[in-house]
Amino acid sequence: MPQFNDTELTAAVIKSFEETPDPRVKFLLEELVKSLHDYVRKTDLTFDEWGYAIDFLTRVGQKCTPTRQEFILLSDVFGVSMLVDAVNHREREGATETTVLGPFYVGEHKPVPHGTDISSNLPGERMFVQSRVTDLKGKPLAGVPVDVWHADDDGYYDSQRPTYETDGPSSRARFITDADGRFFFRTILPCSYPIPTDGPVGEMILQTRRHPMRPAHVHFLVDAPGHEPLITHVFIDGDKYLDTDVVFGVKDDLVAKVEKRSDPVTPDGKPVAGPWHLMSYEFRMKPGQGNAPKPMMAVTEDA
Amino acid sequence: MPQFNDTELTAAVIKSFEETPDPRVKFLLEELVKSLHDYVRKTDLTFDEWGYAIDFLTRVGQKCTPTRQEFILLSDVFGVSMLVDAVNHREREGATETTVLGPFYVGEHKPVPHGTDISSNLPGERMFVQSRVTDLKGKPLAGVPVDVWHADDDGYYDSQRPTYETDGPSSRARFITDADGRFFFRTILPCSYPIPTDGPVGEMILQTRRHPMRPAHVHFLVDAPGHEPLITHVFIDGDKYLDTDVVFGVKDDLVAKVEKRSDPVTPDGKPVAGPWHLMSYEFRMKPGQGNAPKPMMAVTEDA
Numbered sequence: 001m002p003q004f005n006d007t008e009l010t011a012a013v014i015k016s017f018e019e020t021p022d023p024r025v026k027f028l029l030e031e032l033v034k035s036l037h038d039y040v041r042k043t044d045l046t047f048d049e050w051g052y053a054i055d056f057l058t059r060v061g062q063k064c065t066p067t068r069q070e071f072i073l074l075s076d077v078f079g080v081s082m083l084v085d086a087v088n089h090r091e092r093e094g095a096t097e098t099t100v101l102g103p104f105y106v107g108e109h110k111p112v113p114h115g116t117d118i119s120s121n122l123p124g125e126r127m128f129v130q131s132r133v134t135d136l137k138g139k140p141l142a143g144v145p146v147d148v149w150h151a152d153d154d155g156y157y158d159s160q161r162p163t164y165e166t167d168g169p170s171s172r173a174r175f176i177t178d179a180d181g182r183f184f185f186r187t188i189l190p191c192s193y194p195i196p197t198d199g200p201v202g203e204m205i206l207q208t209r210r211h212p213m214r215p216a217h218v219h220f221l222v223d224a225p226g227h228e229p230l231i232t233h234v235f236i237d238g239d240k241y242l243d244t245d246v247v248f249g250v251k252d253d254l255v256a257k258v259e260k261r262s263d264p265v266t267p268d269g270k271p272v273a274g275p276w277h278l279m280s281y282e283f284r285m286k287p288g289q290g291n292a293p294k295p296m297m298a299v300t301e302d303a
Numbered sequence: 304m305p306q307f308n309d310t311e312l313t314a315a316v317i318k319s320f321e322e323t324p325d326p327r328v329k330f331l332l333e334e335l336v337k338s339l340h341d342y343v344r345k346t347d348l349t350f351d352e353w354g355y356a357i358d359f360l361t362r363v364g365q366k367c368t369p370t371r372q373e374f375i376l377l378s379d380v381f382g383v384s385m386l387v388d389a390v391n392h393r394e395r396e397g398a399t400e401t402t403v404l405g406p407f408y409v410g411e412h413k414p415v416p417h418g419t420d421i422s423s424n425l426p427g428e429r430m431f432v433q434s435r436v437t438d439l440k441g442k443p444l445a446g447v448p449v450d451v452w453h454a455d456d457d458g459y460y461d462s463q464r465p466t467y468e469t470d471g472p473s474s475r476a477r478f479i480t481d482a483d484g485r486f487f488f489r490t491i492l493p494c495s496y497p498i499p500t501d502g503p504v505g506e507m508i509l510q511t512r513r514h515p516m517r518p519a520h521v522h523f524l525v526d527a528p529g530h531e532p533l534i535t536h537v538f539i540d541g542d543k544y545l546d547t548d549v550v551f552g553v554k555d556d557l558v559a560k561v562e563k564r565s566d567p568v569t570p571d572g573k574p575v576a577g578p579w580h581l582m583s584y585e586f587r588m589k590p591g592q593g594n595a596p597k598p599m600m601a602v603t604e605d606a
Contacts, residue, residue, distance in 0.1 A: 004382070004551040006389035012551055013382035019512035029511065031346055033381055039338045040386045043331055047596070050387045054374045061364010061374075071357045071364075078336055079307070079316035083343045084353045086309035208332065209322035248307040248315055293350070 010037045056200055063199040067159070069103050073201045076100065076247035077210075085231075094136050095286035097253040101231050101293055102219060104149060104157040109174040111145065115268050117186035120170035124153035124188030127258070127277040128266045133181045133222055134284055140181025141285060147174050147221040148185070155193025184268060189258070189277050190216045192241050205246065212246055215239035217254075220283065221292060228288035234281045256281045313340045359503055366502040370462070372406050376504045379403065379550035380513075388534075397439050398589035400556040404534050404596055405522060407452060407460040412477040414448065418571050420489035423473035427456035427491030430561070430580040431569045436484045436525055437587055443484025444588060450477050450524040451488070458496025487571060492561070492580050493519045495544050508549065515549050518542035520557075523586065524595060530588035532595040537584045559584045 004012055013033045020026035039045070063070040075081045081100045089098045112118070129148075133141045149172040151157050158170040171190075175183035194212035196202055205212050217233040224230075235242060235255045242250050259278045266272050307315055316336045323329035342348070366373040378384045384403045392401045415421070432451075436444045452475040454460050461473040474493075478486040497515040499505055508515050520536035527533075538545060538558045545553050562581045569575050 004385055004389075004548075004553060006386060006393065009382050009386055009389060009551055016513050016547070016549075016551075017511050020510075021512065025511070028346055028348075028352065031342060035338050035342045036381055036383050037386055039334060040383060041390060043334055044390050045331075045387050047387060047391060049331065050378070050384075054372070054378065057360065057374050058364050058367045058372070061361050062367065064361045064365065069357070069361070071360050075353070075357065078339055079312050080339050080343060081353075082307055083309060083312050083340055084348050084350060086307075086312060087343060087347050088350060090309065207323075208320050208328070209324065210319050244319070245307075246319075248312055248319075250307060 006041065010034065013037070056204075059200040068196070068199075070199050070201055072103055073195060073199070077195070077201055077205060079248045082248045093286060094284060095228075096230055096232060096283045097251040098230065099232050099249040099251065099254060100247060101221075104151075104159055105147070105219070105221065105293070106149075106159050106169075106172070107294065108145075108147065109169060109172065111174045111176045112185075114175060114178065114182075114184050115186065115270065116173065118148065118171055118173040119152075119187045120167075122152050122170060122188055124191075125277060126272065126274070127187050127189045127279055128184065128268075128272075129187065129218070129279045129281075130184040130267055131182065131220075131280070132282045133177050133183075133224060134282060135227070136284055136286065138284075140177075140179070141224045141227075142177055142179045142181055144177040144181070144222060144224040145174055146177065146183055146223075146283075148172065148218060150187070150190040150218040151193050151216075153188055153191055155191055186266070187218075189236070190218060192216045192239055195246055210246065211241070211244065213241045213244075214247060215241035215245055215250060217249075218279070222283050222285065223292045224285045226287060226289075227285035228290045229292040230283060230285060231293065232283075234279065236279070309344065313337065316340070359507075362503040371499070371502075373502050373504055375406055376498060376502070380498070380504055380508060382551045385551045396589060397587060398531075399533055399535060399586045400554040401533065402535050402552040402554065402557060403550060404524075405536075407454075407462055408450070408522065408524065408596070409452075409462055409472075409475070410597065411448075411450065412472060412475065414477045414479045415488075417478060417481065417485075417487050418489065418573065419476065421451065421472075421474055421476040422455075422490040423470075425455050425473060425491055427494075428580060429575065429577070430490050430492045430582055431487065431571075431575075432490065432521070432582045432584075433487040433570055434485065434523075434583070435585045436480050436486075436527060437585060438530070439587055439589065441587075443480075443482070444527045444530070445480055445482045445484055447480040447484070447525060447527040448477055449480065449486055450526075451475065451521060453490070453493040453521040454496050454519075456491055456494055458494055489569070490521075492539070493521060495519045495542055498549055513549065514544070514547065516544045516547075517550060518544040518548055518553060520552075521582070525586050525588065526595045527588045529590060529592075531591035531593045533586060533588060534596065535586075537582065539582070 014030050017029045060070045085098055133144050177183050192213050192215050197212050216236045216239050219233050222230040237255050237257045261278050262275050317333050320332045363373045436447050461467055480486050495516050495518050500515050519539045519542050522536050525533040540558050540560045564581050565578050
């Protein structure tokens with residue numbers, strides 16, 4: 001006869017998964033059960049606390065829409081997304097560090113010419129970005145697609161705007177590296193911005209007195225043949241939120257000095273009016289395989 | 304400068320919660336971060352597995368409605384609900400064991416007279432239930448409200464029926480114990496039944512080759528003044544799912560022998576036609592305080 005009390009229960013739950021056909025799924029479920037049970041035992045979780053957790057998770061799920069993924073946001077602010085990234089990229093061997101994809105990647109675009117101003121004339125301080133893609137020995141990699149996206153001067157991505165479908169992309173583009181592995185473009189200087197705080201995750205951030213800010217950054221997705229796809233950000237040195245990024249995405253290697261310039265021409269020889277910023281960064285690719293990620297959109301609703 | 308890699312990340316996330324005003328909330332969040340991070344490190348969770356988890360949890364949240372709570376069901380099948388019950392009821396001192404409330408408690412009803420047939424003439428084998436509520440020394444407790452609810456012969460609760468609002472309760476009632484602490488009623492023999500399998504939790508149960516069944520039982524909620532409210536089930540001895548209850552709710556102490564009888568009268572002296580079953584069970588209440596639970600309904604949708 002069973003006795004599902006606090007000492008025998010865990011073994012019974014683990015045993016319930018013993019017929020799971022896939023050994024990896026079985027392992028993941030067994031470890032999940034141990035982890036959940038250890039947590040409840042260690043904290044002596046009360047009924048009210050358990051009820052709060054049930055309600056919180058339900059609200060997180062119900063906040064998700066085809067254009068918003070509140071569970072990824074939850075994973076992000078608990079540092080889980082970055083840790084998954086970390087355990088899957090333990091040995092970099094000198095390659096550029098990785099960081100989270102984030103919820104604002106929308107997939108590939110048609111490549112645009114080097115030097116394009118991708119900001120669609122949005123207001124903001126002007127920035128010229130020059131970059132190069134190489135292998136671990138510094139050999140340039142030519143013909144490599146590089147996707148770029150960043151927030152605007154108000155802290156929003158184009159895909160967060162209600163007019164996104166009609167206006168098309170802005171501060172978002174694809175380049176193909178030239179024979180020297182180079183690509184370059186014009187845009188505006190991104191600024192630090194808060195994650196959405198109008199849902200349950202934002203509620204937790206505010207209730208625990210954390211700030212909701214991410215330091216200013218530009219996203220890059222570099223997908224060179226024969227190399228691991230590189231998903232990363234380049235952060236702007238001096239940002240006040242570098243040490244306390246709400247999603248823990250910062251690594252030393254990814255912080256770029258952005259110079260304030262007043263030269264009348266940008267590095268591509270074109271004239272420029274007024275002061276501008278220069279971001280220079282090189283990407284070192286790790287040999288390997290892998291598929292570039294697809295955008296992580298929320299499921300369609302099924303309530 | 305920060306370095307949110309796989310060894311330093313956990314400390315950084317824990318530190319982010321250091322200003323949390325409530326020390327208990329702070330402790331629960333710190334332990335949650337440790338637990339989640341240990342899990343990711345121990346399993347070397349892949350991006351695909353993480354993505355599956357995000358999608359699964361989103362679907363669980365989106366399956367919840369005002370009459371369905373899929374996150375409680377998830378907690379149940381992982382044995383977490385029973386463990387929360389267990390750590391909150393470690394020392395029973397001879398009192399009746401507790402088990403999960405379940406999702407089908409709908410709150411109080413107007414008391415009905417002893418002997419009432421609560422089954423609303425549903426088809427099924429007839430059962431007479433006789434019971435008594437006492438303190439730990441066996442002294443009867445009079446005037447105690449006892450809520451009773453159980454599934455019908457098809458394995459459904461009245462509240463799962465689309466006609467529930469118009470037809471009113473069935474196999475569900477409140478009794479008040481008499482001067483001897485007794486209460487008794489007529490109903491049908493409940494049967495074992497599956498948890499709902501049309502959602503993501505059911506999907507997991509089937510994919511892992513677990514069965515979705517709960518052994519036959521009657522729910523009781525006994526709320527005696529000066530005693531801890533007792534939330535429990537009485538299970539029917541001989542049920543084939545006692546050892547493998549999908550929500551791990553069974554304890555030895557809660558299994559009752561249900562006798563098959565053919566006497567022409569039930570214990571209250573009333574005539575009965577054909578064979579019937581007799582369930583006898585006594586509840587021993589633990590001194591203490593506490594509020595009887597409210598029904599655990601899903602949040603309203605907020606998508």
